Amino acid sequence: MATERIEKAALRRLNQPDTVAQVTNSINAVRNGVPLAAEWDQQRLEDRLAAKAQLTKTESRTIARTVARGREAIGRTTARARGAREAMAPVALPRPAEVPEKIWGSTFDFIQVGFLDLGVLTARAVARVAYLDGRPQGSGFMVSNRLFLTNNHVIPTPESADALCIEFDYQTDARGNRMPVSRFQLDPNAFFLTDERDDLDYTLIAVGERLEGAFTLEAFGYCALSSSRDKHALGEFVNIVQHPDGRLKELVLRENRLVARESHVLHYIADTEPGSSGSPVFNDQWQVVALHHWGGPWRQTVGADGQPLQTDVNEGIRISVILEDLRQKGAALPHIERDLLENALSLAEIKPVPAPVASAPAASETDHREPQIDADGRATWRIPLELSVQLPNMARASTPPPPPPKPELPPALGPEASGRPDEDYGHRSGYKPKFIRGHEIPLPALSDAMRAIAAPNLQAEAGDDDFELRYHHFSVVMNGQRRLAFYTPRATSTDATRRRSTARPATSGR
Secondary structure: OHHHHHHHHHHHHHOOHHHHHHHHHHHHHHHOOOHHHHOOOHHHHHHHHHHHHOOOHHHHHHHHHHHHHHHHHHHHHHHHHOOOOOOOOOOOOOOOOOOOHHHOHHHHHOOOOHHHHHHHHHHOOEEEEEEOOOOEEEEEEEOOOOEEEEOOOOOOOHHHHOOEEEEEOOOEOOOOOEOOOEEEEEOOOOOEEEEOOOOOOEEEEEEEEEEEOOOOHHHHOOOOOOOOOOOOOOOOEOEEEEOHHHOOOEEEOOOOEEEEEOOOEEEEEOOOOOOOOOOEEEOOOOOEEEEEEEEEEOOOOEOOOOOEOOOEEEEEEEHHHHHHHHHHHHOOOOHHHHHHHHHHHHOOOOOOOOOOOOOOOOOOOOOOOOOEEOOOOOEEOOOOOOOOOOOOOOOOOOOOOOOOOOOOOOHHHOHHHHOOOOOOOOOOOOOOOOOOOOOOOOOOOOOHHHHHHEOOOOOOOOOOOOOOEEOOOEEEEEEOOOOEEEEOOEOOOOOHHHOOOOOOOOOOOO
């Protein structure tokens, strides 16, 4: 069976000498109060510190070097204790003056309270995989507004998907009450890509029609995948959202440590059960670092110093490896499927949507031109027109070729005179800030968080706004995640002398 094959391979990897050394060193680092000393890749540690604590390169390098000294001290102490079979006392490490207390040792892992809000939003994208008759099969999560990621041993073939569905909100609310479930069919005919190798073990599949429930698929969001190197370091906590043994959605939170890293997999200490296969493994910024696929006892139960070691070690496939495999296979896909995959991959570098705030910020008393920011991060600009625009190929990673040039028409037969819509947008000037003589009303300014998720204008030229899409007398700036407009300001003037009189039939009534 596939699960037995995966278990044998995972145990074989877990008991390799290099992995045994990594796990042992990680546990010792945590025990000695310097968990990040588990990370042996100095450059990765610097990158991770800079990303996680918003440090400069100089600050992250200074802290990483201090952590490295702690790692060396732990190694010397472990060597002295090796073979003694005695309890190892914590190492008294120096505290250099240049390292602030707030980032030393385990206290580095204090996190902002917004961690909980963002976690609630992110967990909505995780669903239970079940048979149509309700029997549980595994877990998985949305990676775009159409594609769902899980293990190959959960959904191995397109034929097996026909008997399965995915269930969102299979959980309790804040009061402990069961939430209404939204169930969706799977659609392997629209997209299905899988790999059964034990060090990949993934299936990416399209989601189909809704079977029951009040919410559309888009309401549950997705977890954008990234292959960035600054997402994790050994010794850090990871968080897992899962449906263990097919139960209601559960969260394993921050009592789990990354203890080893190999070319294709990560190993971490966490509580999981059958049914957790396909769950996302998150860092503290709720970025996906691995696809969970196996958990079990570790045969190495005693370290080199004679101390008992944690025996519950899990294995997840590194997301960066899955992304690399998807990119390689995507080139051979048919056009429609390739578009779905490219859309998912294009979301990789988009920052997570920030958690909603309690209330919208108050408008400035001196500048009333700023947009109103709603609780969901949406910007509203007060104008007499609301317009939604669907831009084709907006999410493509590469710039599409420019459209072929249109033949110029004589002035008397131009688009307006002929009544035909003009398909050439090259001469559209967009919104004009000085459309009122003597006044200037500029476009609203996007915040940094809004710019991170705004859809770029792929044909912007030098000097253009990177996000402004220009039309006739108005402009549009799109939210690339919600596929809705941030704002659509329109600027026109009216010449009363050119107003045409249109005869209307007389009507009666109130």
